[in-house]
Amino acid sequence: MTELLLLFVGSALVNNFLLTRFLGICPFLGVTRELKAGVSMGIAVTSVMVASVLVLWPLYNLALAPLGLGFLQNMLFILVIAALVQFLEMVIKRAFPSLYTAFGIYLPLITTNCAILGLALLMVGNEYTFLQSLVFAVGSGAGVTLAMGMMAAIREELEFADVPQSLQGPGIALITAGIMALSFMGFAGLGS
């Protein structure tokens, strides 16, 4: 139990996907103009992460690994993630229309988000059990949502700041991200 809690804290804070591992930077800079959009994207990423673990863990550990087909992982993972995202989009659109209008529009962008494939590759590389993988997915997703929300909140305030013209847009966002990454380094050592 303690081990799982440490894994959760480790994946959410110490090895934050956005600020320490650099996975999924495109939406981090692209959709963090306002708080609601940032958090919605974070939740969308989290749900795809959990869903992809539910599918990819059995696929790898019950099919690819025993058959010695590990070299197919890049190809199969990306195909499964693409199919999964489309499927999730359809399900959410049908079953929860209000949820779909809130964050469904971010779903298609997630297929080529390296956070999802990165999560799957790390899960395989670290040889996590099924339960560990799920905790890892939820923790990483929580970390992504936290960082996206914080970034969006800061950028909302930055709208009123007098930013030099050459740094407006991605420039100031990257420098802000750097300061956030510096503060997240304070979590290093936590849980190890």
Added chain:
Amino acid sequence: MKERFAVYVNDLSEGLWKKTPPLFTILGMCPSLAVTTAAVYGLAMGLSTTFVLVASTVIISLFRRYIPRQTRIPIFAVAVATFVTMIQFLLEGFLPDIHKVLGIFIPLIVVNCIILGRIEAFASQNTPGRSLADALGYGLGFTWALTVIGGVRELLGSGTVFGLQVTPAAFVPWSVMLTPAGAFWTMGALVGLITLWRQRGAGKERRAAPLRVGLDHGANGIARPAEGGETA
């Protein structure tokens, strides 16, 4: 003959210096930030990406007439993933040290937006020759950009460039440049400097818009501007 040559040069120049990612167009950010702790790692990452980009765009371009429109994205993904797996095993076999540092960012070339972007926007509609020129331009452009980012971080963070000591002994390396924070700052500063240089070039009355956050490719593969694309 001369005109055809000009076409190739134009295709090559687009990625090589006009729209070079990730500095002039904000694309492919994840590897640019993650692996650029030294110039040599940036170079290795750039060359690996170039290999995958060139090989997959030429293959897709050769088969462009036979790829059905509805299933093109999975087909592109399989082609890219095949070459990524090849370069992954080649690096693991011949350059194990580099492979260790680049880590999961080698398999993650599969989801690099530059590659799917060039296939979708260029190779699926143009001849193999032009696609080769376009892919070489973007690949080598990405390579020099990553080498520059890696070089800056290595110079400030360890006082070396390509492993050679260049700063005087009195210089205390800024080790923060080797951390994730340094990656974001180097990138932010370079992007800011480039925007400044472009604004100067465009003259005071025609101020160039700041760089746009790049295109994000949706599941349907149609390039679309990232939500709330950056405007001045």
